[in-house]
Amino acid sequence: MGDLQYNSPKFWGKGIALGRVLLRLEKVSKIYPPSIAALKNISFELERGEFIFVTGPSGAGKSTLLKLIFGLERPSSGRMFYGDLDYARLHRRHLVHLRRRMGFIFQDFRLLPEKTVFENVYLGLEVLGVSGSVARERVERILKRLGLAARQNQKVKTLSGGEMQRVAIARAVVREPELLLADEPTGNLDPERSQEILRILEELNAEGITVVLATHDESLVRERHRRVIALQEGRLFHA
Amino acid sequence: MLKKVLLEFKTHQGSYGLTFFILTFSVTLFLFFSSLYYHLYLFSREAARSLALTVYLAPDLRPQTQKRLLQKFRALPGVKEVRLVAKREVLRELQRIFREDPEILQNLDLSKLPDFLEIHFQDPLRDLPRVQPQLRKLEKEPGVLRIRYAQSWLGRLWHLSQLLRRLLYLSMALLLASLLFLVVVTVNLTLEKQREEIEILSLLGASPGYIGRPKMMVAFVLGSGAFLAAFALLHLFESYLQGALAGVIPFLNLRLSLLPTNYLILGTGGMGFFCALLSWLAVQRYFS
Numbered sequence: 001m002g003d004l005q006y007n008s009p010k011f012w013g014k015g016i017a018l019g020r021v022l023l024r025l026e027k028v029s030k031i032y033p034p035s036i037a038a039l040k041n042i043s044f045e046l047e048r049g050e051f052i053f054v055t056g057p058s059g060a061g062k063s064t065l066l067k068l069i070f071g072l073e074r075p076s077s078g079r080m081f082y083g084d085l086d087y088a089r090l091h092r093r094h095l096v097h098l099r100r101r102m103g104f105i106f107q108d109f110r111l112l113p114e115k116t117v118f119e120n121v122y123l124g125l126e127v128l129g130v131s132g133s134v135a136r137e138r139v140e141r142i143l144k145r146l147g148l149a150a151r152q153n154q155k156v157k158t159l160s161g162g163e164m165q166r167v168a169i170a171r172a173v174v175r176e177p178e179l180l181l182a183d184e185p186t187g188n189l190d191p192e193r194s195q196e197i198l199r200i201l202e203e204l205n206a207e208g209i210t211v212v213l214a215t216h217d218e219s220l221v222r223e224r225h226r227r228v229i230a231l232q233e234g235r236l237f238h239a
Numbered sequence: 240m241l242k243k244v245l246l247e248f249k250t251h252q253g254s255y256g257l258t259f260f261i262l263t264f265s266v267t268l269f270l271f272f273s274s275l276y277y278h279l280y281l282f283s284r285e286a287a288r289s290l291a292l293t294v295y296l297a298p299d300l301r302p303q304t305q306k307r308l309l310q311k312f313r314a315l316p317g318v319k320e321v322r323l324v325a326k327r328e329v330l331r332e333l334q335r336i337f338r339e340d341p342e343i344l345q346n347l348d349l350s351k352l353p354d355f356l357e358i359h360f361q362d363p364l365r366d367l368p369r370v371q372p373q374l375r376k377l378e379k380e381p382g383v384l385r386i387r388y389a390q391s392w393l394g395r396l397w398h399l400s401q402l403l404r405r406l407l408y409l410s411m412a413l414l415l416a417s418l419l420f421l422v423v424v425t426v427n428l429t430l431e432k433q434r435e436e437i438e439i440l441s442l443l444g445a446s447p448g449y450i451g452r453p454k455m456m457v458a459f460v461l462g463s464g465a466f467l468a469a470f471a472l473l474h475l476f477e478s479y480l481q482g483a484l485a486g487v488i489p490f491l492n493l494r495l496s497l498l499p500t501n502y503l504i505l506g507t508g509g510m511g512f513f514c515a516l517l518s519w520l521a522v523q524r525y526f527s
Contacts, residue, residue, distance in 0.1 A: 070442075072442075093446075093447075096441070096444045096445065096446050097444070099442065099443070099444040100444035104442060110435075110438075110439050110442060111439075112435075112436055112439060114250070123440070123443065124443055127440060127443045127444050127445035127449060128444065171443070
């Protein structure tokens, strides 16, 4: 696959061949200067439609792993593939195309507080070039589904933590991503709200979205029979 | 695109308003002081334009030698006119000057009075420095007593205008550097406030162009608008400046010209493009 293909809009429309395996990591390491190893020799495969947990204590490398998958960081060594797409051959300007196929839910939500709930979610579609009545309809549908319809004209800064997290989820899934990455999405929430968020993510997974959820909360993981990638000091402890 | 630009203005109206104010203030200061230095230089230059050289010739010089010297001075580069002022003409001038005290000239021996050449240049500021080496040689020519400026204060003014020209370049460079520094800092601080928005948009998969285009357009409008506003402010101030500067050198009636149209267009466009470029670079920097 040449770089010319990566430059082609057609390629980014249909070009990535997605088989059974959506994501493949081969001996991936990430070392921050001067020599802080955040990840060491991580290898695993993620199948389409899977829901996996990435667990481990703080500093284990969970966020780094998700950032690598999302293209926010580059691995120091090893290889990563999204379908048959080699991350190493991706230029910085192509990363946006890859990110458009994914959704990312941040622990700190990363919402625009001065904009309304509707505008924040709409933005997720607008950057993909979907706008107008089609986009409005999709936004309204997802807000209704996540119980935010009544809040759609409210500014984000006036919402509670749980509501903000639901807006963040709405913004990520309104784009109908192939892969949803969630970095400690329940980190700032009480147990009841955490269960609610997990339930929403499981519903989305049941509809075909592949989910990678990073959490340090073992109790959330224990209750669910999902594949777990456990990290400890940057090493794969258990998969 | 227009809708996006308007939305961009509306969303960040506070910071963009402040940016516009700072840019306008900076450009006004720059234009004001540049104009002031420039006109100071113009005044001195205009005055020094009447600068002429006086070449005193030895008394009782033979007409052939006078003619030869006349031709030599006429051949100097940039010379507009060489006039031979005969001793009788000098005497008439002295008599006019001392008409109240004619006794001063009573014992004057006409034969001791020198003839002289009055040399006018097309542009004394440009031409005089060029002919200096030749003048030094000509001063040693037989028949030449001395070469000096027609009036000593004009000579000083000429030196002053030379100094002012250098100061003008230096001041303009410093002012321009200060203006650019202020613009860079202002535009960067404005976009620093939008850093989170840029980062979030890039995380959502927005291309640098999608994020940057409306911001660049806004920066262009702000930059060029600030330049025009600064010019308009100075224009309002022009009549006052006209009066203030016109009185500096009473016999020189110099029209105050703020900026020729082509410089106005260049400044407006340049400022707009510079701000747009800074805005683009800032978006690139904050793009995750």
